[in-house]
Amino acid sequence: MRTVYVNGQYLPEQEATVSIFDRGFLFADGVYEVTSVLGGKLVDFDGHVARLERSLGEMEMAAPADRDELLEIHRELVRLNEIEDGMVYLQVTRGAPGDRDFAYPAEETDPTLVLFTQSKPGLAKSPVAKKGIRVVTIPDERWGRRDIKTVQLLYPSMGKMMALKAGCDDAWMVEDGQVTEGTSNNAYIVKDGVIITRHLSNEILSGITRAAVLRFAREAQMRVEERGFTPEEAKAADEAFVTSATTFVMPVVEIDGVAVGDGRPGSVATRLREIYLEESLKTAI
The missing domain is CATH 3.30.470.10 (Aminotransferase class 4, branched-chain amino acid transferase, N-terminal domain)
Structure with a gap:
């Protein structure tokens, strides 16, 4: 009980x-x-x-x-x-x-x-991390203060169900032609070795895991760009992944039915997951 x-x-x-x-x-x-x-x-x-x-x-x-x-x-x-x-x-x-x-x-x-x-x-040790997840893109129809972590989660819940009904694992929300974030996570792509994720503003939540992963990436001499990216750019990327407190770093292998890279978890996402878990366990209290 x-x-x-x-x-x-x-x-x-x-x-x-x-x-x-x-x-x-x-x-x-x-x-x-x-x-x-x-x-x-x-x-x-x-x-x-x-x-x-x-x-x-x-x-x-x-x-x-x-x-x-x-x-x-x-x-x-x-x-x-x-x-x-x-x-x-x-x-x-x-x-x-x-x-x-x-x-x-x-x-x-x-x-x-x-x-x-x-x-x-x-x-x-989630087995899902070894095969990656599939996402669909949906319009971002949430309110304008997404930087506040409120319990106002109806549309993200609806988005998650849209993904499941499409046979996928999650959804990435799109506004003005660019990806904002996932239903319960921050979104990233990797192109030519550069990690790209949307910049902080009222339009996305400042993820705690996001902050740690980007810090670890920079410490590992990985290049990071905080800017918007389009769904088309994501589909043409070498890798994609999401971060959250309960999935840590989770590879994305398919977007709207299009394989990302070779359709398998990429080396950058895999390495970042290893680094995040290793470093976070050192400072857990």
């Missing part, structure tokens, strides 16, 4: 509840983070906390706990649920300050803080 955390209490999951007036439920008025667990330790925890603080600030929401308190909760859930490999999901909403109203109170309200774990044995 899984133990979860709700507003200061560790509870069996079937006993965990929040108010029907919680603004996260009524308006998607909330933010979240997902931290991977490898070998019982948290990967890139401080990066996730920093992004959480930024998201809360952009949403004018009160922080429910400081860094050390959040670390204690994460570690306790990992311990209670005996998580060796998996993830910890954290969500903060504006809470339930009153009856349903589009306008939220000008003053700070008591936020709702929820965390739970998911066990994913062998997370870093």
Whole structure:
């Protein structure tokens, strides 16, 4: 039986509840983070906390706990649920300050803080990484503040289902003729040894894994260009891949039915995955 955390209490999951007036439920008025667990330790925890603080600030929401308190909760859930490999999901909403109203109170309200774990044995040894994934491109029809990690995930969910119905694994979203990102990951291509990924702006999420992978790539003397690229450019690339907290570096071998390179995971993506996992495990807490 899984133990979860709700507003200061560790509870069996079937006993965990929040108010029907919680603004996260009524308006998607909330933010979240997902931290991977490898070998019982948290990967890139401080990066996730920093992004959480930024998201809360952009949403004018009160922080429910400081860094050390959040670390204690994460570690306790990992311990209670005996998580060796998996993830910890954290969500903060504006809470339930009153009856349903589009306008939220000008003053700070008591936020709702929820965390739970998911066990994913062998997370870093996924066989999918050895064969790569296939993606389709879809129009990017999300709101304009994608840099805030909100729980407003309806369109990415719809995009994931579009991909599955097309017999693929995921979707890359396209706006003004250029790829923005995947439904739950950042997107990259490799051409002539250069790693290309969209530059940071309000149009994409600043991925914690993205930041680490690009840092490791530069340290390994790999060339990186942060700029937009088109679906056509991606299909003509030598390699493609995505990054996220739970897939790490995942090769992409097909886009819209067109094989990328020779249709197999490329050497750059494969090497970056190895480097990321090796270096991240050294600093996991």
